[in-house]
Structures are given as structure tokens and as C-alpha cells.
Amino acid sequence: MPTRRFISTSKSRNIAGSVDIITIGGPYSNKASFFSNLNRTHNHVERKNMDWNSYFALRGTRRLYEYAFMVPSTVLGLLGGGYYFTRQDFDPTMLIFGVDQVLVYGIGTIASALLGLSLGAVVGNVIFRSVHSNARPLLDKMDREFFKRIALNRANPTGNLLTRPIPDFYGEKIKSVHDYRSWLRKQREYHRKTLYYI
Known part of the structure; x- marks a missing residue:
């Protein structure tokens, strides 16, 4: 006889007060990690609420996406900026805005790396939101609730x-x-x- 799974809602005290918590029932639900059920739970588009453990797990996954794109984009920004500024004509007797050229080029290279870092985080977040599009409305709702409670407490x-x-x-x-x-x-x-x- 095939195993029957069900979705139930229950009231539970958590950091948001009284919030409906969605639980996935099954014989091994207590042992299964959130990530093993992540794709299956995202298929329930009609879900109205998300529990805080699932939210923090998704938040950690979003952070991993951002880090995964921040590293290569930072390296590319650093190499691209370094390549651009090393190709410029260098005259030690000339100043740029009253500052030595070497210092300006160095600052420009670092700025290129920081720009790559920022763009990597943005790209990672965009890709995460597209991959987890089903959970995006709930995640945005939980983000607002979470930061509201951070500001309050x-x-x-x-x-x-x-x-x-x-x-x-x-x-x-x-x-x-x-x-x-x-x-x-x-x-x-x-x-x-x-x-x-x-």
C-alpha cells in the first residue's frame, strides 16, 4: 500500500507570534531535513504561510547563491580593473586631480573589485528568486516580518x-x-x- 502524505496546519508560538505553520506529514518527516523536501514544498503554490525554520533555511540558501556569484564577479572585477589601468599611459610627473597616478589607478582597481562584489550579490539574489519563484511571495512576506521584528526588538x-x-x-x-x-x-x-x- 503506497504511503500517503498530507499537509496539515497548526498554531504554534514562534518569533512571529501566532502564525500558521505548514508541516509535511509522513513516516520519516521527523528525520528528513528541510532541504530534502525543498523542491516538493515549493510545488504547493497555494501555501499561505511559511514556518520560521523553513524561512531561515531559504534565507541561508539565498546567501549561498549570493556568495557563489560574489566570488567570481569580484575576481573578474579585480582582473578587469587591473588590466584596464595597467594599459593606460603612465607618466610619474603627471597628477590626476592632484594625486599620484599610481594611487589613482590602485584605487580604481579596488573600486572595480568592489563593484564586481556588489553585482555578484545582486545577480545571485536574482537567480535565487527565479529558481525559487514559487516561494518568492512568502519569502518577501517573511522578510518584512523578520526585519520589522528586528527593528522592534x-x-x-x-x-x-x-x-x-x-x-x-x-x-x-x-x-x-x-x-x-x-x-x-x-x-x-x-x-x-x-x-x-x-
Whole structure:
């Protein structure tokens, strides 16, 4: 008899409060990782909600896409900028905007690498969104909810000191629900230290 799978919704407490969580039922669902079911879950276009563990997994996948394109684009930008500026006529007696030519060419090469880095992140994000087009509306919704909660729960930035900055101000290091709870504890601790100077 073939195994029957089903989709069920349940109310659960999480960082978004009360959010419907979609679970995939099956005899090995507790052992299966999210990535093994990623393609199958994306086929359910009618899904209205996404659980936070799935969101953080997709967020990590998006970051991998960005890194995968950032590395080659940065190298290409560096090599392209270096090639362009080394082909220019060099006269040590001439200045560019009152600055030595070597310094200007060096800055231009570094700027080309940084431009390649930025373009790689953009291209990686675009490709990720096209590959996971079914999950894109839910991911955008969860992004808005996540950053709203980051802005709501982070420590007061007016007490931010250069010697003691707010830990992970934008929540970039949060990769799971456990990381989010740890981030909340750090924000409360920072607020307490700033308020009572302890």
C-alpha cells in the first residue's frame, strides 16, 4: 500500500507570534531535513504561510547563491580593473586631480573589485528568486516580518558607543530560531548595561 502524505496546519508560538505553520506529514518527516523536501514544498503554490525554520533555511540558501556569484564577479572585477589601468599611459610627473597616478589607478582597481562584489550579490539574489519563484511571495512576506521584528526588538541605538556597539544591529548572523532567541537575550543584556552602566 503506497504511503500517503498530507499537509496539515497548526498554531504554534514562534518569533512571529501566532502564525500558521505548514508541516509535511509522513513516516520519516521527523528525520528528513528541510532541504530534502525543498523542491516538493515549493510545488504547493497555494501555501499561505511559511514556518520560521523553513524561512531561515531559504534565507541561508539565498546567501549561498549570493556568495557563489560574489566570488567570481569580484575576481573578474579585480582582473578587469587591473588590466584596464595597467594599459593606460603612465607618466610619474603627471597628477590626476592632484594625486599620484599610481594611487589613482590602485584605487580604481579596488573600486572595480568592489563593484564586481556588489553585482555578484545582486545577480545571485536574482537567480535565487527565479529558481525559487514559487516561494518568492512568502519569502518577501517573511522578510518584512523578520526585519520589522528586528527593528522592534533591537536595543536603543541612541546608547550605541563606538567602544561597545550594538551586537548584530541588522540581525545578519541570525540563521535559526535558536539564533534569534540568543539575539534577543543579547539585546536585552546590552540595553540593561547601557541603562544601568553595568
